[in-house]
Amino acid sequence: MSFHRRIRNGVALFTVFALVALMAACSRPKQEIQIEFAAVYGELPLACKSTQGGAALSDLRFFVYRVEVAGRPAELVDDALWQNGELALVDLEDSTDNCVSGTMRANNIVRVIVDAEQLRGLRFVVGVPEEYNHASPLTAKGPLSFSDMHWHWRSGYKFLRAGLRQGQSQFWLHLGSARCTGSLPEPTGCQASNRVIVDLANFEVGKHKVVIDIKQLFAGVGIAEGVDDSCSSGPIEAACRIPFSRLGLDLESGDMVSDTAVFRSGQR
Amino acid sequence: MNRMRIATILSGLGIIAVAIASVGQFTWLKGDNFWTLPSGYPQPVVPVDNLLNEDKIELGRRLFYDQRFSINGSTSCATCHQQKFAFTDGLPVSVGATGELHPRSAMSLVNVAYASRLTWANPTLSQLEIQATVPMFGEAPIEMGLAGKEREIVDLIRSDPLYRDLFPRAFASESDPYSVLSVVRAIAAFVRTIVSFDSNYDRYIGGDLNVMSGSALRGMDLFNSERIECFHCHGGFNFTDSSTHADAIVEQVGFHNTGLYNINQSGRYPDGNAGLIDETGLARDMGRFKAPTLRNIELTAPYMHDGSIATLEEVIAHYARGGRQIEAGPFRGDGRVSPFKSEFVRGFELNAEETADLIAFLQSLTDHSISNDRKFSTPYIEGNVERDSAN
Structure with missing residues (x-):
């Protein structure tokens, strides 16, 4: 067999493989699906208006990225406001009643494009990808432009902000990377990433929504006893211990050390 | 006399020198001659994306003293950075727009252009443009209380006659000069000119x-x-x-x-x-x-x-x-x-x-000169813009 012929055979073989691969891809048409989010207090819905024995949401906003459906990466739809191609902002408050520091518009949907037929299993990260996290907030676009999520004294963005009010007492959490070194906007790194990995193996698109259980997040922080407190993700902040452990995070290392108790699948 | 001579030499040069120095990961342009340095003293750092110009500095001064840039119209940068106290506030700890006490005492802005890190104990804050977002948008504690108010800020600078005039002049190369980015850049430019070497x-x-x-x-x-x-x-x-x-x-x-x-x-x-x-x-x-x-x-x-x-x-x-x-x-x-x-x-x-x-x-x-110089003092008298001092 001549050298040229060997090359020609190789190219032909490659073309066949490429066609097979292409056909396989075509057999799974891409579709846009919506992932819905909702705040709950235990088993009951939770909103800015006081309901459950006086408990009310005072804030709940968070970024999600690296979304996977049925074990495959899902592409985020770019709508130039709530989500770009890589991350989305979920906003479950609407600035009414107890949500005094909120925005009027809410967004409980993340729109993704998937190529899977079986839509079982959902995985995502709560946080902002490292390449965006420390960039100047003042030139940021879309979901990264909201100044309520800017947190550059802590070297990056608030990944999640959550608050619960009960009567006159309240507790709030601002989650973001900590223990950063170097100099903004290009720090040398953050030793405590503080990103939450949510893995809901039983989640079925269409049947389930993602619920965020604020009772789980703040159970035991003393709010029911009338204690006002807050956590700003500081590595030695005592008030952070409970909400961090509920999220599955180790306060010192910023790593996930257990499954999150705060995010779960709920019936739609 | 000595100072005047140096000022004359600097203005005689009349141009921005083009020496680029690299500090850490940043590139800075040096040689903006908007300050008077005694012979032998080093130039402060100016980021290449926020070079100084007279309009920008004047705009920054207006913004610095404008109480409308707070949640209730009570507080400007100058509330906690008062010229007579070398740009501190004379208090043990500062008080935010809503009355919340800051845990810390206001730092002087004198020669802040030379600060390698900003605020009392932050290992990563080194740029005045980013630092300015902390008092503006910070929530713990609330200082100016502007978190979530970026649209209101842009509406204000678009509608106010003086700002509508000054922003395009200060940011002539920007396609849209009316932005929060321009606000903090102008404030940072003004603050960088508070340079003191005349003691x-x-x-x-x-x-x-x-x-x-x-x-x-x-x-x-x-x-x-x-x-x-x-x-x-x-x-x-x-x-x-x-x-x-x-x-x-x-x-x-x-x-x-x-x-x-x-x-x-x-x-x-x-x-x-x-x-x-x-x-x-x-x-x-x-x-x-x-x-x-x-x-x-x-x-x-x-x-x-x-x-x-x-x-x-x-x-x-x-x-x-x-x-x-x-x-x-x-x-x-x-x-x-x-x-x-x-x-x-x-x-x-x-x-x-x-x-x-x-x-x-x-x-x-x-x-x-720092606590008396008119170019660092308020352009507003009893809420009225004192237009004749604009340039």
């Missing part, structure tokens, strides 16, 4: 040997002595070891525990205001705060990060003792024996005359 000390260094008293000169010797050790943390042209400049090869950043607290002899500082450890989580960073510049220190009482020492005499007594003893209350403990204390805070003997000499030297660092 009696500077005149003495410049060759006017009669301008400092004998007492102040004896105080200078004490300041620079191994016995008192002030210069280790408050050394260099800007009297702080957290300084940089356009020609700096290595960025200097220093944070120090001065034995101000040692709660229950554990080394602890009050919760939530414990210095660098609040950011890094490292035990060795307990109680470590930036050494502020001592330029104009006479005007910036009360002192320390939490304003807990009222006078310079008491600050010197604290260092002479080698740490503060708190006899009673929740912060009880002897700072002198703190396990985290800087090796340079060892204590010293200083008699009354020497203390007076040291204070005389510190007073020689006061630059009265």
Whole structure:
């Protein structure tokens, strides 16, 4: 067999493989699906208006990225406001009643494009990808432009902000990377990433929504006893211990050390 | 005279020099001639994406003094950075627009263009443009209370006649000059021009040997002595070891525990205001705060990060003792024996005359042009824009 012929055979073989691969891809048409989010207090819905024995949401906003459906990466739809191609902002408050520091518009949907037929299993990260996290907030676009999520004294963005009010007492959490070194906007790194990995193996698109259980997040922080407190993700902040452990995070290392108790699948 | 001559030489050059210096990961353009530096003093750093121009500086001054940039119209940058106090506020800790107390004392803005790190104990904040977002948008504590109000800010600068005029002039190359980015860039540009090198000390260094008293000169010797050790943390042209400049090869950043607290002899500082450890989580960073510049220190009482020492005499007594003893209350403990204390805070003997000499030297660092210069003062009188001073 001549050298040229060997090359020609190789190219032909490659073309066949490429066609097979292409056909396989075509057999799974891409579709846009919506992932819905909702705040709950235990088993009951939770909103800015006081309901459950006086408990009310005072804030709940968070970024999600690296979304996977049925074990495959899902592409985020770019709508130039709530989500770009890589991350989305979920906003479950609407600035009414107890949500005094909120925005009027809410967004409980993340729109993704998937190529899977079986839509079982959902995985995502709560946080902002490292390449965006420390960039100047003042030139940021879309979901990264909201100044309520800017947190550059802590070297990056608030990944999640959550608050619960009960009567006159309240507790709030601002989650973001900590223990950063170097100099903004290009720090040398953050030793405590503080990103939450949510893995809901039983989640079925269409049947389930993602619920965020604020009772789980703040159970035991003393709010029911009338204690006002807050956590700003500081590595030695005592008030952070409970909400961090509920999220599955180790306060010192910023790593996930257990499954999150705060995010779960709920019936739609 | 000396100063005028240098100003003449600088304006004679009339152009922005084109030397690029690299400090850390940033590239800075040096040579903007919007300040008067004595011969031999280094240029401050200016980021290449926010070069100075006269319109931008004037716009920054207007914004700096404009109380509309707060949640309730009560507070401007100048509320906590008042010219008469060398751009501090004379309070132990600052008060935000909604009345919330800041845990810390307002820092002077004098020569902040030379600061390698900004605020009292933040290891990563080095750019004034980003730092400006902290008082504007910060929520814990609320300072100006503008979180989530970026649309209102843009509406204001688009609708106000003066701003509608100044923003396009200050940011001529921007397709949309009306942005929060432009607001913080203009404020940063103005603040960078608050440069002070016209104290009696500077005149003495410049060759006017009669301008400092004998007492102040004896105080200078004490300041620079191994016995008192002030210069280790408050050394260099800007009297702080957290300084940089356009020609700096290595960025200097220093944070120090001065034995101000040692709660229950554990080394602890009050919760939530414990210095660098609040950011890094490292035990060795307990109680470590930036050494502020001592330029104009006479005007910036009360002192320390939490304003807990009222006078310079008491600050010197604290260092002479080698740490503060708190006899009673929740912060009880002897700072002198703190396990985290800087090796340079060892204590010293200083008699009354020497203390007076040291204070005389510190007073020689006061630059009265800073607290009186019209170009740093408010452009507003009783809420009305004083238009004739715009240029």
